[in-house]
Structure formats: C-alpha cells, structure tokens
Amino acid sequence: MTQSHPRISKAVIPAAGLGTRFLPATKATPKEMLPVVDKPAIQYVVEEAVSAGLDDILMVTGRNKRPLEDHFDRNYELESALEKKGDARRLAKVQESSDLATMHYVRQGDPRGLGHAVLCAAPHVGNEPFAVLLGDDLIDPRDPLLQRMIEVQELYGGSVVALMEVAPEQVHLYGCAAVESTGDRDVVKVSGLVEKPEPADAPSNYAIIGRYVLDPAVFEVLRETEPGRGGEIQLTDALQLLAQDEKVGGPVHGVVFKGRRYDTGDRGDYLRAIVRLACEREDLGPDFRSWLRSYVTEEM
Numbered sequence: 069m070t071q072s073h074p075r076i077s078k079a080v081i082p083a084a085g086l087g088t089r090f091l092p093a094t095k096a097t098p099k100e101m102l103p104v105v106d107k108p109a110i111q112y113v114v115e116e117a118v119s120a121g122l123d124d125i126l127m128v129t130g131r132n133k134r135p136l137e138d139h140f141d142r143n144y145e146l147e148s149a150l151e152k153k154g155d156a157r158r159l160a161k162v163q164e165s166s167d168l169a170t171m172h173y174v175r176q177g178d179p180r181g182l183g184h185a186v187l188c189a190a191p192h193v194g195n196e197p198f199a200v201l202l203g204d205d206l207i208d209p210r211d212p213l214l215q216r217m218i219e220v221q222e223l224y225g226g227s228v229v230a231l232m233e234v235a236p237e238q239v240h241l242y243g244c245a246a247v248e249s250t251g252d253r254d255v256v257k258v259s260g261l262v263e264k265p266e267p268a269d270a271p272s273n274y275a276i277i278g279r280y281v282l283d284p285a286v287f288e289v290l291r292e293t294e295p296g297r298g299g300e301i302q303l304t305d306a307l308q309l310l311a312q313d314e315k316v317g318g319p320v321h322g323v324v325f326k327g328r329r330y331d332t333g334d335r336g337d338y339l340r341a342i343v344r345l346a347c348e349r350e351d352l353g354p355d356f357r358s359w360l361r362s363y364v365t366e367e368m
C-alpha cells in the first residue's frame with residue numbers, strides 16, 4: 069500500500085475519443101460537447117466531480133478538442149453582451165462552467181486506449197489516490213456515487229471501482245468483476261476483472277460503470293500493461309493485476325451502485341438519457357412529459 073490517506077482532490081476525465089458513433093455530429097465537434105438537454109455532456113461529469121469535493125480536474129484530450137477548453141474558460145465577448153442586455157440569468161449560465169473547478173489539460177497524442185489515457189495523467193496526479201470519470205456515463209446528482217467511492221477508498225485503501233448489476237447479455241459491453249462480499253452492504257471485494265468478456269467467460273454480471281478511485285500504483289502497472297482487448301491498453305487489465313496482488317497497490321473494492329445512471333455512449337442510449345433527464349427537469353419536465361404522453365399515445 070502506498071501512504072496513509074491524503075485527501076483525494078484530483079479527478080481525471082479521459083476525453084480523447086473520436087466519437088465515431090455520432091458522426092457526422094462529431095466531425096468537427098467533440099462528442100463530449102453534445103448537449104444533454106441544454107448542457108454539454110462533459111459539464112455534468114465535471115459537476116459530479118466537484119460535488120464529490122474534487123476541484124482539480126485534468127482532462128485528457130486530443131486533436132479537435134479545443135471546444136472543451138473553451139467551454140470551461142471565460143467568454144468575455146458573450147459575457148459583456150449579456151451584461152449590456154441585463155440578462156443576468158443567461159450570464160450566470162455562461163459563467164457557471166468557468167467557475168466550477170481548476171481545469172488542466174493534457175493531450176493523449178496517440179490514442180492507445182483507456183489505460184493509456186489514464187497513464188497520461190501520471191505527471192499531474194503524482195503519488196496520491198485520484199478519481200477517474202468516464203464521460204459516457206452520467207450519474208444522477210441525487211445518487212452520490214463518487215462520494216461513497218471516496219469514503220470506501222479511505223476506509224479500505226487501494227482502489228475502488230463502481231459496479232452495477234446488468235443483464236447477462238449486456239456483460240460483454242463492460243469490464244466485468246469477480247466479487248466477494250464484505251461487511252458493508254454496498255461494498256464488494258474484487259478478486260478479478262475481465263474486459264468485455266464473452267458471456268461464457270463472464271465471472272458475474274457485475275459491470276464496471278465509468279467511475280474509479282485509484283491508487284497511484286496503477287501508473288506503474290499501466291506502464292507494463294500490454295495491449296489487450298481491441299489492441300488497446302486496458303485499465304481493466306491493470307486493475308486485474310492490482311486485484312490479484314495486493315502488495316502492489318492495495319486491494320480493489322467495488323461499490324455496488326443501484327442509483328440512476330444515464331448512458332450517453334451510443335445514439336439510442338443518448339436519446340433515452342435526454343428524454344429521461346428532460347422529464348425530470350423542473351423547468352421543462354411538466355410540459356415535456358405531457359407532450360411525450362400524447363405523442364406516445366397518438367404516434368405509436
């Protein structure tokens with residue numbers, strides 16, 4: 069194990085993917101900037117990190133990702149136009165994203181997988197535990213998963229992954245964990261991990277959803293990790309090594325999440341996420357729900 073519990077303050081958000089599932093929308097716009105209702109998907113993720121107390125955010129980006137940096141920066145032209153108009157409500161919306169957190173960026177020049185993206189964060193993170201949040205998974209702010217993962221990391225040390233039970237036919241889309249129970253109802257010990265297993269090889273139906281709190285020992289392991297599934301350096305493979313040899317970076321635990329998760333990773337899930345979130349919004353929800361009800365009755 070590394071050291072005694074420094075407070076976790078850093079979050080890493082990999083955002084270098086090409087977003088090919090959303091072409092042509094993502095030809096010149098990063099997929100992280102696609103709106104979920106009226107906010108770019110990435111802002112939900114940064115807000116989640118901030119509400120868990122992580123205000124130092126490192127985004128691992130790539131070519132064509134400038135809009136991400138601009139979104140979390142000031143926009144003086146827009147701000148002064150809104151000020152002149154006296155539109156305080158919209159001005160607040162513009163300023164919200166630049167006031168959220170301290171943002172840092174590093175480029176993943178050569179996109180060699182999630183494990184490689186996390187490794188790009190090593191110089192910034194240094195020798196302390198840190199969180200990783202994947203942008204395709206949105207966690208409802210009313211179900212604070214990351215806070216709980218940080219608590220569990222402080223309690224057990226090592227690394228913590230977020231797990232969710234999924235239908236057996238879905239397991240091949242995720243990293244999958246072999247688990248043992250602990251004294252805590254929502255915490256399991258992870259004894260093994262497989263990236264996107266065939267149904268026959270899946271050790272369980274516990275899928276990794278994109279939240280991790282990691283011991284910095286993972287960097288050393290990632291440096292040695294050979295390309296795995298899809299020819300990419302997989303974070304799951306590095307965590308498998310940590311789970312199997314606790315001397316390297318402490319144990320791996322899983323927090324079993326039963327709350328609301330919205331997947332924005334492919335077009336169907338993205339549409340479902342927007343509809344669900346729009347229905348729940350106080351400002352848009354009532355009108356949208358009644359329109360949706362009549363649309364479904366009349367059109368389907």
Ligand code: G1P
Binds near residue numbers: 204
């Ligand atoms: C990644 C991880 C996978 C995890 C998933 C969660 O896969 O490699 O282990 O279950 O995120 O969203 P991706 O969906 O990026 O292919």
